[in-house]
Amino acid sequence: MKTFVSASWLLPVSLIFAACTSSRDAGTPPGPSGEPSAAVVAEAAIVPAAVTEAPTGFDNLSNGFCTQAQMDDARAVFEEIEGPVDGLGPCYNLTSCAGCHQNPFSQDGTGGQVNELRAGHFNGMTFVPPPGGSLIHDRAVNAAIQEQIPAGNELSTFRTTISAAGDAFVEAIADSTLAAIASSQPAAQRGTLIQVPVLEAGGATRAGRFGWKDQHASLLSTSAQEYLDEIGITSRLLPTENTCNGVVVQGGPFDGKADPEDDAGDIDAAAQFLRCMKAPPRGPSSATVTAGQTTFNTIGCAVCHVASITTSPAGTVINGGAYTVPPAIGDKIIHPFGDYLLHDIGTGDGIVQNGGPATRNMVRTAALWGIRVRTRLMHDGGSVRITDAIQRHANQALAARNNFNALSAANQANVLAFISSL
Numbered sequence: 001m002k003t004f005v006s007a008s009w010l011l012p013v014s015l016i017f018a019a020c021t022s023s024r025d026a027g028t029p030p031g032p033s034g035e036p037s038a039a040v041v042a043e044a045a046i047v048p049a050a051v052t053e054a055p056t057g058f059d060n061l062s063n064g065f066c067t068q069a070q071m072d073d074a075r076a077v078f079e080e081i082e083g084p085v086d087g088l089g090p091c092y093n094l095t096s097c098a099g100c101h102q103n104p105f106s107q108d109g110t111g112g113q114v115n116e117l118r119a120g121h122f123n124g125m126t127f128v129p130p131p132g133g134s135l136i137h138d139r140a141v142n143a144a145i146q147e148q149i150p151a152g153n154e155l156s157t158f159r160t161t162i163s164a165a166g167d168a169f170v171e172a173i174a175d176s177t178l179a180a181i182a183s184s185q186p187a188a189q190r191g192t193l194i195q196v197p198v199l200e201a202g203g204a205t206r207a208g209r210f211g212w213k214d215q216h217a218s219l220l221s222t223s224a225q226e227y228l229d230e231i232g233i234t235s236r237l238l239p240t241e242n243t244c245n246g247v248v249v250q251g252g253p254f255d256g257k258a259d260p261e262d263d264a265g266d267i268d269a270a271a272q273f274l275r276c277m278k279a280p281p282r283g284p285s286s287a288t289v290t291a292g293q294t295t296f297n298t299i300g301c302a303v304c305h306v307a308s309i310t311t312s313p314a315g316t317v318i319n320g321g322a323y324t325v326p327p328a329i330g331d332k333i334i335h336p337f338g339d340y341l342l343h344d345i346g347t348g349d350g351i352v353q354n355g356g357p358a359t360r361n362m363v364r365t366a367a368l369w370g371i372r373v374r375t376r377l378m379h380d381g382g383s384v385r386i387t388d389a390i391q392r393h394a395n396q397a398l399a400a401r402n403n404f405n406a407l408s409a410a411n412q413a414n415v416l417a418f419i420s421s422l
Contacts, residue, residue, distance in 0.1 A: 048313040086257065101161060113161070236260050
């Protein structure tokens with residue numbers, strides 16, 4: 001396995017994978033919505049340089065964080081097929097990172113149509129995960145340990161793969177910026193900002209932003225979690241195997257390699273690839289698209305689907321001191337059309353991960369950039385048309401849905417044209 005490096009002054013690199021992060025279901029409870037924590041304040045502001053647009057494209061070219069050769073080498077790790085000799089499983093979902101993230105195929109690391117399964121039980125007061133956690137793996141290296149949803153767990157949901165394109169810039173959004181977005185939202189639509197541990201920083205916390213439940217703030221933490229949860233490969237950050245329906249399999253007859261299994265820095269290499277990716281590009285624009293965006297804003301969709309966010313200045317130290325924002329990522333404007341906050345829009349699945357009991361029916365706002373290359377929408381992939389997804393919006397998003405439904409057919413068509421251009 002090759003070794004991957006970036007500029008010598010940078011600290012370790014990382015990655016976000018799909019829909020799913022932690023199979024641990026307890027975690028840091030959310031703080032008051034929009035209220036900066038000590039961790040937010042600790043991300044000291046640096047005088048920004050000239051702010052420019054983040055590079056975009058589905059073109060396999062580096063965003064400037066690394067050389068093209070480094071990106072291509074890292075991509076090879078991202079695409080690498082793992083087997084039992086590499087540490088696959090014993091319970092797992094897929095055999096490579098690219099297995100989930102390859103739509104469009106030319107840009108591994110984007111979204112996909114792969115779902116994972118989560119389950120649990122609500123006892124009337126709190127969420128109770130099954131033995132081993134809410135993640136129910138689709139595959140196992142041996143039929144004897146294949147996971148199923150245990151009896152008594154009436155909750156179940158799919159989680160569809162989230163595109164990782166642009167997440168290098170998302171990681172560099174200051175906690176205070178996310179807190180300010182929450183504070184600016186009307187009380188009825190205000191998102192919840194939670195603090196989650198940064199694994200590589202000794203448990204220091206930071207505002208969550210990755211995964212459907214905002215389970216992680218750091219790309220390296222997420223990388224380690226995804227290698228463990230989706231491929232079953234342990235690493236220096238998470239050296240203990242997941243159980244299979246609560247049965248300890250570490251070191252047993254089905255565990256093919258001594259832990260930690262990632263002995264060649266795969267979590268870093270795959271993460272470097274994602275750090276090198278550009279943000280999703282916009283599709284063609286037109287007068288209809290422009291009119292649609294104006295209406296999108298007017299009816300309240302932009303409260304959560306925030307059009308523009310600026311990353312922290314280059315040189316800002318984040319992730320509990322474990323990462324310094326590089327010039328290629330800092331001082332950049334991105335257009336995610338999302339707020340990276342948790343909301344209850346009536347589609348909550350009842351599953352609790354790192355956010356605490358209050359987040360049971362919350363999900364992270366779906367970032368709409370790149371939506372035109374997706375065929376499955378919402379957190380569960382249960383909607384295949386944009387109109388269907390809109391009609392599922394309720395609770396905190398009910399007013400925006402009702403406003404859309406009250407539009408003329410022409411104005412609705414404009415809004416759909418705008419969304420389809422992202």
